[in-house]
Amino acid sequence: xxxxxxxxxxxxxxxxxxxxxxxxxxxxxxxxxxxxxxxxxxxxxxxxxxxxxxxxxxxxxxxxxxxxxxxxxxxxxxxxxxxxxxxxxxxxxxxxxxxxxxxxxxxxxxxxxxxxxxxxxxxxxxxxxxxxxxxxxxxxxxxxxxxxxxxxxxxxxxxxxxxxxxxxxxxxxxxxxxxxxxxxxxxxxxxxxxxxxxxxxxxxxxxxxxxxxxxxxxxxxxxxxxxxxxxxxxxxxxxxxxxxxxxxxxxxxxxxxxxxxxxxxxxxxxxxxxx
Amino acid sequence: xxxxxxxxxxxxxxxxxxxxxxxxxxxxxxxxxxxxxxxxxxxxxxxxxxxxxxxxxxxxxxxxxxxxxxxxxxxxxxxxxxxxxxxxxxxxxxxxxxxxxxxxxxxxxxxxxxxxxxxxxxxxxxxxxxxxxxxxxxxxxxxxxxxxxxxxxxxxxxxxxxxxxxxxxxxxxxxxxxxxxxxxxxxxxxxxxxxxxxxxxxxxxxxxxxxxxxxxxxxxxxxxxxxxxxxxxxxxxxxxxxxxxxxxxxxxxxxxxxxxxxxxxxxxxxxxxxxxxxxxxxxxxxxxxxxxxxxxxxxxxxxxxxxxxxxxxxxxxxxxxxxxxxxxxxxxxxxxxxxxxxxxxxxxxxxxxx
Ligand SMILES: Cc1cc2nc3c(=O)[nH]c(=O)nc-3n(C[C@H](O)[C@H](O)[C@H](O)COP(=O)(O)OP(=O)(O)OC[C@H]3O[C@@H](n4cnc5c(N)ncnc54)[C@H](O)[C@@H]3O)c2cc1C
Numbered sequence: 240x241x242x243x244x245x246x247x248x249x250x251x252x253x254x255x256x257x258x259x260x261x262x263x264x265x266x267x268x269x270x271x272x273x274x275x276x277x278x279x280x281x282x283x284x285x286x287x288x289x290x291x292x293x294x295x296x297x298x299x300x301x302x303x304x305x306x307x308x309x310x311x312x313x314x315x316x317x318x319x320x321x322x323x324x325x326x327x328x329x330x331x332x333x334x335x336x337x338x339x340x341x342x343x344x345x346x347x348x349x350x351x352x353x354x355x356x357x358x359x360x361x362x363x364x365x366x367x368x369x370x371x372x373x374x375x376x377x378x379x380x381x382x383x384x385x386x387x388x389x390x391x392x393x394x395x396x397x398x399x400x401x402x403x404x405x406x407x408x409x410x411x412x413x414x415x416x417x418x419x420x421x422x423x424x425x426x427x428x429x430x431x432x433x434x435x436x437x438x439x440x441x442x443x444x445x446x447x448x449x450x451x452x453x454x455x456x457x458x459x460x461x462x463x464x465x466x467x468x469x470x471x472x473x474x475x476x477x478x479x480x481x482x483x484x485x486x487x488x489x490x491x492x493x494x495x496x497x498x499x500x501x502x503x504x505x506x507x508x509x510x511x512x513x514x
Numbered sequence: 515x516x517x518x519x520x521x522x523x524x525x526x527x528x529x530x531x532x533x534x535x536x537x538x539x540x541x542x543x544x545x546x547x548x549x550x551x552x553x554x555x556x557x558x559x560x561x562x563x564x565x566x567x568x569x570x571x572x573x574x575x576x577x578x579x580x581x582x583x584x585x586x587x588x589x590x591x592x593x594x595x596x597x598x599x600x601x602x603x604x605x606x607x608x609x610x611x612x613x614x615x616x617x618x619x620x621x622x623x624x625x626x627x628x629x630x631x632x633x634x635x636x637x638x639x640x641x642x643x644x645x646x647x648x649x650x651x652x653x654x655x656x657x658x659x660x661x662x663x664x665x666x667x668x669x670x671x672x673x674x675x676x677x678x679x680x681x682x683x684x685x686x687x688x689x690x691x692x693x694x695x696x697x698x699x700x701x702x703x704x705x706x707x708x709x710x711x712x713x714x715x716x717x718x719x720x721x722x723x724x725x726x727x728x729x730x731x732x733x734x735x736x737x738x739x740x741x742x743x744x745x746x747x748x749x750x751x752x753x754x755x756x757x758x759x760x761x762x763x764x765x766x767x768x769x770x771x772x773x774x775x776x777x778x779x780x781x782x783x784x785x786x787x788x789x790x791x792x793x794x795x796x797x798x799x800x801x802x803x804x805x806x807x808x809x810x811x812x813x814x815x816x817x818x819x820x821x822x823x824x825x826x827x828x829x830x831x832x833x834x835x836x837x838x839x840x841x842x843x844x845x846x847x848x849x850x851x852x853x854x855x856x857x858x859x860x861x862x863x864x865x866x867x868x
Contacts, residue, residue, distance in 0.1 A: 250654075275774075275775060276775060332630065333621065333631065334624060334625065334628075334629075334630060334631070337621075337625060338625075360774055360775075361653070361654050362653065363633070363634070363652075363653060363654075364621075364631075364633040364634075365617050365621075365633065366617075366620075366621035366624070366631060366633060367621075368621075369589070369617075369618050369619075369621040369622045370621045370622070370624070370625050372589075372622065373593070373621070373622040373623075373625035373626055374625055378590065378705045378706045379589045379590065379618070379622070379706070380589075380706070381589070381614065381617070381618040382614050382618075384768075399709070401712065402614065403614070403769065404587075404613075404614040404615075405525075405530075405613060405614060405720050405722060405723055406525055406711065406713055406720065407711055407712055407713030407718055408711065408712040408713070409586070409587070409614075409708060409711055410708065410709045410710045410711065410712060411588075411706055411707065411708055411709065412706070412707045412709055413705060413706045413707075414705055422768075423768060423771075423775055423776075424768045464630070465624075465628070465629050465630030465664050465666065465667040466630035466631070466632060466662050466663070466664050467662065467663055467664070467665060468660050468661070468662050469648070469661050469662065469663055470660070470661035471658050471659070471660050471661075472658065472659045472661075473657070473658060473659070480805075480817075480819070480820045480821045480822060480823055481821070481822050481823070482812070482817050482820070482822075482823035482824075482825060483822075483823070483824055483825070484812075484824075484825045484826065485824050485825065485826030485827075485830070485831055486825075486826060490826070491826060491830055491831055491834050492834065494824045494826065494831065495824075495831065495834045495835050495838050496838075497822075498806065498822055498824065498835070499838060499839075499842065501821075501822050502783070502804075502806075502822075505783075505804055507726075507750075507782060507783045507804060508842065509749055509750050509751065509839075509842075509843055510842075510843075
């Protein structure tokens with residue numbers, strides 16, 4: 240089973256710093272990591288490969304330094320990688336990104352399955368996975384928490400998956416090729432191995448750019464993006480909240496008193512008239 | 515003038531609350547644009563009475579596409595239908611909920627009809643002059659608020675989180691049209707099949723649709739201690755959530771996890787106990803209406819964002835809170851009683867109660 244895993248390089252969120260003047264992120268000196276939620280997609284792909292054979296290819300689109308994310312994916316156990324990078328792809332929204340990635344996947348060759356993370360921790364939209372499925376007209380299952388393969392004559396022909404939805408788990412069967420987005424519940428990502436790290440250093444990573452990809456120039460980058468960011472602001476994180484101390488019995492009673500009064504004022508206190 | 519649309523959601527033939535929440539957002543936009551508001555319902559067995567309720571709560575028109583084969587959400591088929599409707603009626607705006615359905619079908623449709631989509635908007639407004647939809651959303655773990663528009667493409671598509679707006683009160687005098695749209699056979703995509711649901715999991719919670727969430731973190735120290743939180747949640751008719759630390763220790767299942775790698779929620783009230791308030795946790799609760807924090811550490815990040823913070827030991831504060839809440843809940847009915855059949859209090863009713 241050949242699997243493609245589109246991943247994204249994101250800033251390490253634990254130390255994001257904002258420029259108070261411009262309201263933009265200070266990227267200098269901020270570490271980058273593979274989007275933590277993509278690690279679950281890689282893990283799922285590696286487990287399926289271990290069970291059914293095949294090749295796992297990590298793929299990313301981003302500026303030059305993003306190639307590091309692909310090396311990290313190889314260190315975890317991915318076999319190959321594809322890098323999509325070009326100045327003209329910059330500023331793409333989820334629509335243009337999913338278009339460019341879908342075009343690259345079409346050109347990259349054969350696959351049975353595409354597995355994406357639920358969303359990226361920086362953009363936080365979760366739209367690229369479903370977008371790729373729409374471009375490639377692949378059966379789609381999002382928020383997948385578990386996967387089992389449906390055996391065919393010699394290789395799996397489909398998947399049975401459980402999707403985490405509001406009411407519980409929705410169970411779907413879908414034929415291959417297909418696209419999944421997975422959630423954390425699918426299984427803990429493995430750590431990179433020493434051997435993997437060595438391989439990552441020497442693996443050749445082909446580059447797809449505006450020259451060798453078949454693309455409609457009106458569909459790429461900032462220009463090809465239907466959405467435009469018109470304003471960026473730093474939200475006021477501080478609320479004008481009340482903080483009270485509750486260190487002894489009297490303080491505790493008083494604190495709870497005040498909390499109940501506060502909740503009541505906001506109409507949040509359940510009343511004695513509940514059935 | 516083209517309409518504003520909302521995408522209603524149903525499960526098992528019952529419209530979900532979020533369908534009505536979307537109407538209050540849509541109504542405001544339609545009024546600003548001086549156009550009509552329509553709600554699209556794709557599903558099966560949604561009663562005429564429920565469809566009328568969409569009109570009483572703000573819609574001018576309801577497009578109902580009902581068929582047994584539409585009972586369960588399947589992205590491909592729902593996307594075919596919605597894309598077809600969009601091409602036929604050309605709405606100017608479509609709002610959907612940021613749910614497992616909305617977050618799946620909206621990006622699919624946006625690709626099909628070639629337009630922009632903005633996820634998890636916290637504010638929606640109309641730009642004076644151009645009539646463009648201004649979509650404001652948190653990004654980078656809530657560190658920034660970005661305002662986004664889709665100037666050249668229509669419809670302008672956006673999702674908003676469940677519970678981030680209140681439904682309008684029912685208005686029995688409102689009139690509107692319910693239009694049964696026949697299902698076009700060729701729009702059914704049979705590749706993906708729904709074979710069932712698993713809801714038997716004892717430890718499952720619907721965090722995103724809860725009005726009240728009582729959450730615990732590492733400071734809870736033991737799985738057993740979450741009993742206190744369940745008890746408090748019970749009084750509020752709410753549910754129990756947790757930080758990643760508590761989930762990773764196996765105290766609760768993953769569906770309870772709040773934060774960057776868990777659920778992002780906007781309840782009316784979240785009360786946290788023994789949670790420090792890491793960036794990743796806060797990213798999941800920032801748009802909540804009211805935040806209460808109980809933590810021994812006066813410098814805990816949660817105390818900084820809380821509307822009400824108690825610096826104290828949760829093992830002392832929670833039992834006292836439990837005692838007082840039960841006392842309160844057992845008290846004789848207050849002078850004004852909430853009507854049992856209206857589970858969705860709106861601003862007006864809340865004020866009346868005070
Ligand atoms: C990529 C990434 C994604 C992440 N995603 C998430 C996520 O989705 N959700 C999430 O929650 N975390 C997430 N984290 C982890 C996050 O950084 C924190 O480690 C985690 O939120 C801490 O959980 P906590 O607040 O329960 O524990 P701690 O930070 O250890 O806090 C425990 C708190 O309990 C208080 N306390 C202790 N005893 C008592 C007592 N008796 N009474 C009252 N208070 C007490 C302490 O003062 C302390 O503030 C993520 C991290 C990374 C790197």
